[in-house]
Amino acid sequence: MDPLLSEWLNLIVRWFHVIAGIMWIGSSLFFIWLENHLVKGPDAKPGEEGEVMMVHGGGYWHVVKRKLQPGALPEPLHWFMWEAYATWLSGFSLLMVVYYLGGKAFLVDPAIADISGAVAIAIGIGSLVVSWLFYDTLWASPLGEKTKLSASLTALYLLGITYVLTHVFTGRAAYIHVGAIIGTMMVGNVWARIIPGQRKIVAAVKAGLAYDPAPGLKARMRSRHNNYFTYPVVFIMISNHFPSTYGNEWNWVILGVLMVAAALVKHFMNISETFKAWLPASLATGAAAVLAMYIITAPRPPAAGAATANIAAGSHGAMVSHATVTPVHFAEAQAIIKQRCTTCHAAKPTDDTFTVAPAGMRLDTPELIQANAGRIKMQAVDTKTMPFANKTGITEAERQTLGRWIDSGAKLD
Ligand code: HEC
Incomplete structure (x- = not known):
């Protein structure tokens, strides 16, 4: 459509x-x-289950809950179903x-x-x-x-x-x-x-x-x-x-x-x-x-398998904790985003389904990438909900590289 x-x-x-x-x-x-909140007072009539007094919108409301007497159907009677x-x-x-x-x-x-x-x-x-x-x-x-x-x-x-x-x-x-x-x-x-x-x-x-x-x-x-x-x-x-x-x-x-x-x-x-x-x-x-x-839901450091994949993919060092994060250059992160994200997240997406940037999220300039670093981490590293249905085939190693770029301060050098 x-x-x-x-x-x-x-x-x-x-x-x-x-x-x-x-x-x-x-x-x-x-x-x-x-x-x-129904209250049944001593002067309740037969068939009455209780009443509530309320004040709202400049007036008092008196609601009585009661059984209907045979033959006495009030008009109009309001029903609640169309909502x-x-x-x-x-x-x-x-x-x-x-x-x-x-x-x-x-x-x-x-x-x-x-x-x-x-x-x-x-x-x-x-x-x-x-x-x-x-x-x-x-x-x-x-x-x-x-x-x-x-x-x-x-x-x-x-x-x-x-x-x-x-x-x-x-x-x-x-x-x-x-x-x-x-x-x-x-x-x-x-x-x-x-x-x-x-x-x-x-x-x-x-x-x-x-x-x-x-x-x-x-x-x-x-x-x-x-x-x-x-x-x-x-x-x-x-x-x-x-x-x-x-x-x-x-x-x-x-x-x-x-x-x-x-x-x-x-x-x-x-x-x-x-x-x-x-x-x-x-x-x-x-x-x-x-x-x-x-x-x-707190992100955990990647499992041993992912760390090996990192090394195999040519990235340096296994992720252990924040303190030992090896810095990643922006160019490396940008290359991944260009290949895996901007088919959808750009001013003019090339994806066949998403022809306007989904959720208004554009990642086609360095400044936009930096400004959205936190959301990128949440979507593509911590939860892996992006790329959408992994349509662009991002690898686990690339996710970790993005994560390390963001963890080391998401700098544009
Ligand atoms: C095939 C298209 C497609 C690709 C490729 C893609 N995304 Fe998305 N992205 C979407 C769609 C669709 C949404 C909107 C989801 C929604 O409505 O919640 C979205 C939403 C987002 C959002 C915004 C979520 C929010 O906070 O509202 C972020 C951030 C995001 N994507 C990051 C990325 C990153 C990072 C990549 C690359 C690793 C990527 N996306 C690749 C389609 C894509």
Whole structure:
């Protein structure tokens, strides 16, 4: 596709997606908050579960949660579903614009799995369908009554699919697909369970019949799941900015830990509204997980194999630590960047897919190379997420040479 057209499509769809997502997640967090702040006074009428008083936007809001009396359906009655549907539809469109229309460029790294674009797309879409079927069948079955067991199975499944996807896709495509899987579960909950459950209740009320509370309770359980999914999914949606997570060789473990930590933080926050003491525990859990991942993602000196490759490639000395870094001349670093990076990262790229400098990152002058040294190190040395899918075939020795140039001060001599 024409790169300018693709960029604008991306922009419009992403903009829409973020707004829809804010409306959906925002209202769902707000309803959980309401639920947790209901107060049932002594003068509560029959059928009332509680009320909340709020002040916002220059007025007082009085919200009462109550059961509907048969035959008395209020008009208009507001439903919340289009936020969810719009988020999914725009999210799936974005997946197509960014990952599927571009063929395999963003999806496949031959060093991870040498698959065709069509196979990759089939795996991507298939993973959404299979995951929803697994999750929905599990929770609709008798096993779904055993909440702890089913929650553990769901968590294990998500970790498993993360492992599989990080072994067939590039790290960032794998992460986004895990996000899309969870997002699909959330929207599936709204579409197939929550809204139909509520429709049954509303239909019964309208017909003046006493209603069966079971579908309502099931809908509420799926709502709770969505509540726990929100924090993990929001991290995944912004994870593309963090190559130290998706670009790490343990990327599936990192994502697993962050997902569990985010869900736990949500859990502590949910219960902290009634048990205030849990708030420090929630912050401590999140902080501990992030600190652990910070340590895990710290770059390590290259293994013995890489050092040998260095010597074989004519570079001097093995890397042991910062103190013994052998300086590399700029000319050496520049030659590598010219060969391996500027096919994409230049004012006029020569790459067949990327015809404008990706992420606005140009590396075609010495000053630009120097100014971006830190980002070059992160992308091409520490995480190896660049060159993109290693399209230009950079070698490990060249990565280490770039790293040494940057470690010794990224000077232009
Ligand atoms: C085949 C094309 C291609 C090649 C070759 C390539 N890159 Fe990239 N690069 C990309 C794309 C695409 C992105 C944008 C990724 C994104 O949207 O996050 C990018 C983004 C970047 C970024 C910016 C990430 C950020 O902070 O937003 C840096 C830095 C980078 N590349 C460095 C390099 C270096 C260094 C090399 C050579 C060793 C290289 N790239 C080779 C395609 C390429």
